[in-house]
Amino acid sequence: RPMACRRSAAVRCLWAALLLHLAAEAASRPPAVVAGPVSRAEDARLFHIYYGQGFKVLKNAWDGKSYLLMQSTSKMASGTRYCTGRIKSFVVPLANYSLDTAASPVSFFELLGVLENLKGITSAQVASQCVLQAYASGNVQLVNGTDAGKLSQFRAHFVSTDQDRGCNFAAYVPSEEDTPLQRAEWIKYLGTFTNSEDRANAVYDAIKTNYLCLSKAAAALSTRFKPVVAWVEFTEGVWTFVRESYKLQVASFCIAAVTKPNKEVDS
Incomplete structure (x- = not known):
């Protein structure tokens, strides 16, 4: 029995030594980190960005979809594909893309x-x-926006509507946000598709700093006199007074009183 006790104690010592070795080895390894720059949605309310090892996830609250963006150098990029009503996958950075220019501005892509x-x-x-120069030189082609077959040749097609016609369609809807800063932050959304987070962060920070500076300067001015302005749109022969909160907020930052009639006026 004393021999059995000694053998049991020896086994326990070996196990303790092994556990200490494994713990030391694990502690010596650097913690898992996300490679590359990251962006965070600070003001926008319709999207969020999450990062993992070799991938990113964009959650678009407007269309209810999650976009899985897999780094081209990751193993999952070669064999993982999703195209459902809730999730789509893309390989980033995008080798090419197309844009619904009838509704979506190209300014963010330029920036x-x-x-x-x-x-x-x-x-x-x-x-x-x-x-326009790229189109004239043949580097950009004109594609019918309703031809999902031709649009499928591109790695991603950015649209500003909920008409999802293909696995490569990605909703890009800054116009659905309520404030100027919320809209401007959608440059970070696009930046994740091209691994341009650093650039997107810098552009947005510059826009936000300038915007807040101007709004504070306007607020410091005397408000005894407010010019009365009307923000209108002309569509199919009819002038319509705009009621979008985004435009009304821009006017208010300029210390203006916006008139909001309740009827349309024929031209």
Whole structure:
């Protein structure tokens, strides 16, 4: 029996030594970190960004979808594909993309410096001279926005509607936000698709700093006199007074009183 006790004690010592060795080895390893820059949604309310090892997840509250963005260098990028009503997958950075230019502005893509990867547009009526030059030179093609087959050739097609016609369609809806800063922060949303988080963060920080500075300067002015302004739109022969909270807020920051009639006026 004393021999059995000694043998049992020896086994316990060996187990203790092994556990100490494993604990020391684990402690010596660096903690798992997310490689590369990251972006966080601070003001926007319709999207959130999450990071993992070799992937990112965009949660779009507007269309209810999650976009799994897998780094092209990761193992999961070669064999993982999702295309359901709740989740879609993309490999990033995007090798190319197309844009519904009939409804979506291209300014954020210009600010990110990723126009060289724009290969398709749905309308040539754009204000960007860079896009028009690329279209004229043949580097960007004009594609029918309702032709899902032709749009499928691109790694991603960005749209500003809920008409999801393909696995590569991604909703990009800054216009659904309520405030100027919320809308501006959607540059971070696009930056995740091109691994341009650093650039997106810098652009947004500059926009926010300038915006807050101007709004404080306007608030410091005398408010004894407020100019009365009307923000209107002209559509199909009818002038309509705008009621969007985004535009009303811009006017209020300019110390203006916005008139809000309840009827439309024919031209």
